[in-house]
Amino acid sequence: MILARGEMLNNTSVNLCALLICICVQMDMAYASTPNGVDENDLIFKASFDGNGDADIAGGDPKLYLASSFAQRAEAKPGLNSNNIHLIEGEGILGGTLAFHRHSPEIIVFKGKDNLPPAEENMEGSVSLWLKVSPYVDLPDEFVDPIMVIDKAWNDSALFIDFDKGSEKEFRLGVFSDYSFWNPKDIPFDDISRDARPMLGLSSRIFLDQKWTHVAFTWQHVNTDKDAKASLYINGDYQGSLVRKQMFTWDESKLEIILGMNYLGALDELKIFNRALHEEEIAALYNNTLSSAATDNTD
Template sequence: MLSISIVKRFTFIIAICSVTLYSCKQNEKPKEVTVNKETTAVDTININLKEALTFYASFDHGVKADFSLGDPRIYTVPNRKTVDSVMAGLHKPDISRQEGKGKYGHGLVFTERSKGNIYYPSEKNIAYSKENWSGAISFWLSLDPATDLKPGYCDPIQITDESYNDAAIWVDFTKANPRDFRLGVIGDRDIWNPNPEGPDNENPIFNKRLTGVKNPPFGKDQWTHILINFSNLNSDNGQASLYMNGQHMGTRNTIDTPFTWDVSKSNIYLGLGYIGLMDDFSIFNRNLTNKEITTLYQLENGVQTILEP
C-alpha cells in the first residue's frame, strides 16, 4: 500500500502536467485555411450568370433549348407574314445540326442563302420591359465572310416583332466585300424615320444608329464570340455595346427612341442570309459586367458550364 506522502506527490505531478498541457493548447495558433480567391471569384460570377440566364441553346441534344423561361422550341416559317404556315422544328434543308461542327460539340450549319426563317419565340425568353430594358445576347460564329457569304446583307441574329428597321436588335454583315460587322439597336420606325424616303438600310439617319467594326476577327476554321450588351432601353439614356472575343468593340450611347413590342409576335431569328456555323446561343435578363463577359468568353464548355451542378 502506497504511503500518503507518495500519493500526494503523485497527485501534485499530475496537476502540474494538466496545467502545462492546457497552457500549450491555449498558445497554439489555429490552422490557416487556404482559400483560392480566384476560384471563388469565378464561381461567384458563374452563379450570377446562371441567375441572369433566360434562354440557352447548346444544340448538343437537338434544336430545342437546353434552358428557357419561355417556349424552348425552334420554329420554321416560309416568311414572316405567313404565320399560319409556321411549323415547330427545323424544316429548312439548308440548315442542319451537325456533330463536331460547333464550338463545343454539335452546332448549327447554314449552307445556303434561301427563303424562309427559323426562330425561337421572344416571350419570356428575353426579358423585354417597357421601361429601362436591359439584357445581353451571346453566341459563337465561325465563317470567312469574304468567301462564305453570298452578296447582300445578312443577319446572324435578329430580334424584333416587325423588321430590322423597327424596334429591333441585331448584328449583320454589310452587303459586299470587304464586309463590316455591325450592331443595330433600332427603335420604333415611326419615331426615328417618320417620313421615310428610299430603303432604310441606305438612310444616313439609320446608319448613325449602328456600331460598326471594320476588319472583324472572323476566319476559316476559327470561332468568334459575339456579345450584345444593352441597358436602359425605353428610357432617355439607353446604351448598347458590341463585344467580340471578350473585347469591347464599340458603344452607342443615349438611345432615346422607344422600343415598342407586341411581345407575343416578337421572335429571335437565327441566320437570316447567313452562311457559316453557329453555336452556344444564350440570353440574359440584364447587361453584363466586363468580368462576366470575359468569363463567358473563356468558359471551357460554354454556357453549359454554369448550368452544371
C-alpha cells in the first residue's frame, strides 16, 4: 500500500510521540523508585545511628570508632563506650540519633577508605546530615566541627563544616586543597584575607533552638584544570558556592570521617554519595526525610 506524504508524516509523528512518552514514563518510574529521589547506587555510606551506631551502608569498614581526642584518633577503638556521647533511640529525625551531651575531647571516627569518593581525577561527592543544636547556648568558645573529612590536617586536603569560635558562631563550609597548592607561600592563616580563604560562611541563626536542621554540601571538578565548585545547602535551599581550582591528595590508610569535635548537640542520618547531587536532589533528601519523620510521628 502506498501512503500519501501527509499520512507518512502523521504516522511518524504518532510513533515519535509514543516513543517519547514511553521514555518519560520510564524515567519517572526510575526516579520514583529510588530512595529520596537519588539513585541508591550513588549512596556509598549511610549511618542512621539506629542500633549500635555502625553504618547501615558502607563501601568500606562500617564500624563506629571512639577516640579519646583528635590528637589520639589513630588509636580509636570500635564501639561507643563513652559517658559523653550516646545513642538515643527514638530521638532522631528518623529513629535513633547520636547525641553529644558533655563537652569533652572525645570524637567519633569512621574509616574513610571506600566510604568516601576517592581523590582521583575529576573528584566529586556529596555529604548530607541532620543537626539539632543551639549554637549560641550550647557550643563552647572553640572551633566546633560536627563533621570533618581528613587524612592529615584541617587545612591540608580536608572537607568540613564548623562553627567559628567567638560570639557570632559563624557556620562555615571549609574546602582546603593540598596545603602546598592553596597556600604555596605558607602565609599564616590569620594573615589571609577572608575572601582568600577557601571557606563559605553563614549566620548560625539558621539553626533554630532544638529544631532539626538539614545540612548538605557537594564538591565537583576537583583535581582538574577547571575551577572546582563546592556548594552548601541548608534545609534543601542553596546557600552559595566556593569556586576555585582544588587539588586533593588523600592517603586512604589515614583517611577518616570525624564527627563531633567540640560539638554539643545531636547528629543524625549521615549519608555520603559518590557524586555531586543536583539542587533538586538535595531538596528531595530534605523534603522526603521530613515526610518520613511526619509519618513516623503519627504511627
